[in-house]
Amino acid sequence: MSRDDWTFCPWDGSQSLSRQDWPALDAGKLTLDAPDVHLQVFRESRLAARASLWTGFQADGPATGMIGHYAAESLEAGRALLQAACRRLRDAGCARVIGPIDGSTWKPYRLVSDAGSEAPFLLEPINPHAWNQHFLESGFGVLASYHSALSVNPAPDPKMPAVRARLSASGVSTRAADPARLDAELAAIHELALDSFSRNLLYSPLSRGDFLALYRPLLSRLPAGFTRIAEHQGQAVGFAFAAPDLLRPQNDTLIVKTVGVRRGRLYAGLGRLLAEELHELARRARLPRVIHALMHDDNVSAKTSAHTSTVIRRYALYSRLLPE
Template identity: 25%
Template sequence: METLQTSQQTVHAPVSGGVSAVTVIPVTTKKQLAQFIDFPHDLYKDDKNYVPELFIAQRDLLSPSKHPFYEHSSLQAFLAFKGNKIVGRIAAIDNKNHNAFNKKNDGFFGFFESINDIEVSQALFQTATTWLKERKLSTMIGPVNFSTNETCGLLIEGFDGPPVVMMPYNPPYYSKLIEQAGLTENVSLLAYKIIPQYMNDRPYRIMEVLQERLARRNITFRKVNLKKFDEEVKKIQAIYNSAWDKNLGFVPMTDKEFEYLAKDLKMILDPEFCIIAEENGKAIGFALAIPDLNQILIKIKRGRLLPTGIFKLLLGKKKINAVRVLTLGVLEPYRKLGIDGCLYGELMKTGRAKNVAYGEGSWILETNELMNAAMLGINADSYRKYRIYEKEI
């Protein structure tokens, strides 16, 4: 049987009276892993905005034999109990590629979920801190599930609806639990809601003029070619690993990691929403918007595709009426030429043709003045805020 352990510690949090003592154990078996994945379903059972993660996807993400992250780094998942009842979970993460690339000594926590109980959250953070310190890491940053290439951030504003695809969701009380554990703000992230009828469509209106000017430099735009998917993935990976190298906490994705992500995205990808900019056939920028799969996942009980979830997924895809602008980037030598405006324009053009009700642009660093100005310039609404915390350990 595959195990997940890298630590065998068991933590008993000191609680007055001893009757309700919190016990934290490492996840080491398939049964415990299933309990780790399923805990949020029970925690959020009365929350109409909760979207369950697909069980099979979470299982693979947390299994060393399934995900390429574990070829260079490590993660230890933990479960918190009061008596025989699971009351919380957390994962401690040692991302060696992040530290090598950024010349840092950071540790991370992710997959945090807890009942509204400071004793539980303190025990979980204490356990994660101990695991990170054992590996001689000097900070704890999170919530980050592996790195900023994956789901990250804690929702702190905008609890009025379900999250869009690949964005986090949590109860409002989590920020208090995290701050009571001594963590403070590292950075905040913004999500923008874009409603076509209220948009300033200037990028769309000037797109043709920009494209004609760029064509004189042999810069053109096209949709992704799914028949040459593997070749397209390599082109996009080269842009991704270069265009975002100065972003907060960025770490280049390995070939296997990017291929893993691309394989997942291909299942929901609409090629009309994946635009590549090229100069003489060389990819120099791209934009990707993906359908908001959460509109279907919210209806799939406990994230199980069987017996009926698979049909909801297959039949519901055509009814999705929203997209998330997941990423848009241009290689540094080609910035300030209007390429990004054309990429936005192409996404707008496609969205209008497909009668998309709304889109979300996320996430954008709160300190990224250029991107925030661009969002506000098209009358997008900054409607959700997320936060990443940190603490010296």
């Protein structure tokens, strides 16, 4: 199919952004995520593919553009869109492009690359497997790999009493977040997250206002106790949050979504302790299944989880260099 078979146009506020078979995207989300342009591909007046583009991300290495809000009905439409997106990003001065990522790693990113046999769970990306091929056949390669892992009836970790005693002796304590002080709790978590995630791949800072707007709706709906905070000398030094899997009708699964700990030898083991507290909450709530979600294959929590869990899903993030 030739390039002339497609109609390319930036979104002007009038065209549809989504289709029933695609991840939802509306004008509000588009405004919040603030791409430089939202590009659409039509064939015979039918929306065939869409993506948003961001420029100007600067990390170690070349100037980088990002492709997010991605959806396409076919390989041909996806390739046409990705080729057009790469041309626009190259013309904007980018030497590398990464996708799919909705502007930053604080927002949705990655594609499910191996769905396994488990049904999709709350808070993970959902996409047709073919979208991976769209990127691969458009000159992209895998930049980073991730996975989610399932533990069934995880036993208490026998090392954690000693870890808790050591941390307690140093003045570190843990508690449930106070829902009556949600904004204050989130502000403390935000400051800590900026520190604990600063070495992550593609890290970029997020303002406190944007952080609250992103996480307040989610955390306000979680049952009491499923957001944990660790403190030392009056400052937050660790956090973890989890959510029951509301997509699973059996109501038997807890999803451990995010764990962050301040760097430093004093806090060694704190992330595992917070995860263990979430496991204990799952046992009390009679949730026998615990999913540790969306872990980078090489991070510490993934290596710890591997001893007691089974990988149920894999994800990929793609990149390619752009010609000069």
